[in-house]
Amino acid sequence: MNKTSKAIALIGLVSASSAFAMDLEFNNVDLDSDGAISMEEAAQYPELMQQFKDLDSNKDGQLSEQEFAAAQ
Template sequence: MNIKTLCAIALTSVSAAAFAVDKPEFNLVDLNADGFVSQEEAQNAEGLAEVFEAADMNKDGQLDTAEYTEITLG
């Protein structure tokens, strides 16, 4: 693992922790109530856009409730 990868992991961890402190409920971020948080919807939750890519575990471009819960619990 190189230094850039380690730094990215560290910054993601810090950002995720910061987001987790003031996390809004999933249904408040899922504005269209489709059961997923899109990248566009993530822009409305402070700190979520910065950790969105890391939180999107299956890389489908959206967060389901499990992925959202994982990132908000830290």
């Protein structure tokens, strides 16, 4: 794959990640209102689960509001 194809693929991936995040509200996913989205809470949203490990920047197994917002 050449550099142009890789760049186009990366742009598509970033756009797809942003699209799912804009459709979800942090507070609606954080069902127990503890200020974090657990993997169990995220499991209801396949698009979020696909990105969960990448979004979990501190690798604590949950998404803070800031980590979640970074996907938007």
